[in-house]
Structure formats: C-alpha cells, structure tokens
Amino acid sequence: MISYLLETYPVLIRAFFFGLIVASAIILRKSIKKYKLRYILLLVV
Numbered sequence: 001m002i003s004y005l006l007e008t009y010p011v012l013i014r015a016f017f018f019g020l021i022v023a024s025a026i027i028l029r030k031s032i033k034k035y036k037l038r039y040i041l042l043l044v045v
Helices: 002-008 010-031 037-044
Strands: none
Touching (some): 002 010
16 A cells, blocks of 8 residues: 555655654654754764
C-alpha cells in the first residue's frame, strides 16, 4: 500500500512524513527543560 501511495501521490506522502518529523521535533523541544549540547545534537540528527 505504501509503495502504491508513493507512486501515486509522492509529494503528499513525503510532505506528510516531513510533517510528522517536524511535529515530533517540536514536541521534544518543548519537553526538554534544560538545553544542553547533547540534546540539541539529538534534535538535529
């Protein structure tokens, strides 16, 4: 099913997954109380 969707709607599927990644990064950013270098590196990676 994923391969069908990627072939039929490649831009929409990639935008959806990119949105999931961005939303996860925002949630992680809000949950971190103290910003340390290792936390920032984890968000970047």
